[in-house]
Amino acid sequence: MNPKVPIATLERLATYLRFLIDLQAMRLETISSTEVERQTGVNAAQFRKDLSYFGEFGKPGVGYNVVELQNRIARILKVDRDQPMIVLGAGNLGSALVGYHGLREHRFQMVGVFDSSPTKIGARLWDHEILDIATLRESNAQLGARIAIVAVPAAVAQSVADEAIASGIKALLNFAPIILRVPNRIVVRNVSFLQELAVLSYYLAVDAQK
Amino acid sequence: MNPKVPIATLERLATYLRFLIDLQAMRLETISSTEVERQTGVNAAQFRKDLSYFGEFGKPGVGYNVVELQNRIARILKVDRDQPMIVLGAGNLGSALVGYHGLREHRFQMVGVFDSSPTKIGARLWDHEILDIATLRESNAQLGARIAIVAVPAAVAQSVADEAIASGIKALLNFAPIILRVPNRIVVRNVSFLQELAVLSYYLAVDAQK
Numbered sequence: 001m002n003p004k005v006p007i008a009t010l011e012r013l014a015t016y017l018r019f020l021i022d023l024q025a026m027r028l029e030t031i032s033s034t035e036v037e038r039q040t041g042v043n044a045a046q047f048r049k050d051l052s053y054f055g056e057f058g059k060p061g062v063g064y065n066v067v068e069l070q071n072r073i074a075r076i077l078k079v080d081r082d083q084p085m086i087v088l089g090a091g092n093l094g095s096a097l098v099g100y101h102g103l104r105e106h107r108f109q110m111v112g113v114f115d116s117s118p119t120k121i122g123a124r125l126w127d128h129e130i131l132d133i134a135t136l137r138e139s140n141a142q143l144g145a146r147i148a149i150v151a152v153p154a155a156v157a158q159s160v161a162d163e164a165i166a167s168g169i170k171a172l173l174n175f176a177p178i179i180l181r182v183p184n185r186i187v188v189r190n191v192s193f194l195q196e197l198a199v200l201s202y203y204l205a206v207d208a209q210k
Numbered sequence: 211m212n213p214k215v216p217i218a219t220l221e222r223l224a225t226y227l228r229f230l231i232d233l234q235a236m237r238l239e240t241i242s243s244t245e246v247e248r249q250t251g252v253n254a255a256q257f258r259k260d261l262s263y264f265g266e267f268g269k270p271g272v273g274y275n276v277v278e279l280q281n282r283i284a285r286i287l288k289v290d291r292d293q294p295m296i297v298l299g300a301g302n303l304g305s306a307l308v309g310y311h312g313l314r315e316h317r318f319q320m321v322g323v324f325d326s327s328p329t330k331i332g333a334r335l336w337d338h339e340i341l342d343i344a345t346l347r348e349s350n351a352q353l354g355a356r357i358a359i360v361a362v363p364a365a366v367a368q369s370v371a372d373e374a375i376a377s378g379i380k381a382l383l384n385f386a387p388i389i390l391r392v393p394n395r396i397v398v399r400n401v402s403f404l405q406e407l408a409v410l411s412y413y414l415a416v417d418a419q420k
C-alpha cells in the first residue's frame with residue numbers, strides 16, 4: 001500500500017470500477033486502455049499510470065481482464081469488504097442517502113441514522129429507526145461504524161462531527177457547507193453542491209463569451 | 211476572464227465564498243490570508259495564487275475586505291446573478307435537491323423538476339409541480355434553464371442528458387453513476403458518492419496499517 005497515491009488517481013479508480021461493473025454486466029471479457037479512453041474520457045496513458053501505482057495489470061496485445069481488474073481495484077479501494085457507515089442528520093439529504101441503493105451495491109452498509117429532532121427520533125426511515133444523536137457514542141460502540149456521512153445543517157455540523165469522532169468515526173463525508181476542523185488522523189471529504197454548481201456557472205459564462 | 215484557470219482554483223474559490231459569507235454573518239470586516247489558512251486549511255500562498263488569476267485583491271498590512279472579496283468572487287463565479295436550473299428525476303435524491311435551501315441562497319433558482327413516472331407527473335414537490343420529462347424541450351423553451359441536475363437512474367441518464375442538451379441545457383451536474391457522453395461545448399461535473407466513499411475507504415485502510 002502506498003499512501004502517496006494522488007487523490008485524483010483514487011477518484012479515477014472509483015470511476016474505472018464503476019465502468020468495469022457495467023462492462024461485466026454486459027459480459028465483456030477484456031478491455032484495452034484505448035477503449036477505456038474512448039468510453040471514460042480518461043486518456044489511455046493516464047489510465048495505465050493510475051494502475052502502475054499498484055503493480056502490474058493487463059497483458060500486452062490482450063488488454064485487461066474485466067473481472068480481474070474490477071476485483072483488484074475493489075481490493076485497492078477496500079470496497080471488497082463490508083464497510084459499516086452511519087448517517088448523521090435525517091433531513092431531506094440524509095433521508096435520500098439512507099435510501100440510496102447504489103451504496104449497498106458496493107458494500108457500504110448503512111448501519112444507523114441519527115437526528116436530534118424529537119419528531120424524528122424513533123420514526124422509521126426505510127428499514128432504519130432514527131436514533132437520537134445524543135446517544136451517538138453508546139450507539140456507535142455497538143454499531144462499529146468508522147465512516148459517517150454528515151448531513152446536518154451547517155450551524156451544528158462541527159459539533160456533530162466532534163461527537164462522531166469521539167464515537168470512533170475515522171472518516172467523514174461532509175455535505176454541510178462548512179469547513180470541518182478535525183484532528184490529523186481523521187479523513188474528511190467534502191461534497192459541495194454549491195461548489196459544483198459554481199464551477200459549472202463559471203464555465204457557462206466563459207462559453208457565452210466565445 | 212481566463213478560461214485557463216485550474217478547476218481546483220475554481221473549487222477553492224467556491225470554498226472561500228462560503229467562508230466569506232460566514233464571516234460576513236459574523237460581521238467581520240477584514241481577513242488576512244494567514245487567517246484564511248487557519249480557518250479553511252488552504253495555505254496562504256495558495257489562496258493568494260488563486261486570487262491572482264483575477265487581478266489585484268487585498269491591501270498589504272490590512273488584508274482583504276470581507277464584503278468586497280465576497281462580491282468579487284461571486285462575480286468571478288457568476289453566482290451574483292440568478293441562474294435558472296432544472297432537476298431531472300424526482301426520486302429521493304432529486305426531491306432532496308429541489309428542497310435544498312442552500313442553493314437558493316446563492317441565486318441558483320430551481321425553475322422546474324421533471325420525471326417520467328405517471329405517479330409523479332403532476333404531483334407537487336415543495337413549491338413545484340413535477341413536469342413530464344417527455345415535454346422537456348417545450349418546457350425548457352419557456353423556462354430558459356442552462357443548468358440541469360441529472361438525478362435519474364444510471365440506465366436512463368444518457369438519454370435524459372441527450373434530451374436536456376437538445377432542450378438548451380449547456381451544463382450538467384450529474385449524480386448518476388455513469389460517464390455521460392456529451393458534445394465538447396457542454397460542461398459536465400460529476401458527483402459520485404461512491405467515489406467519495408471509496409477514497410475515504412482507501413485512507414481508512416492506510417491508516418489501519420500504520
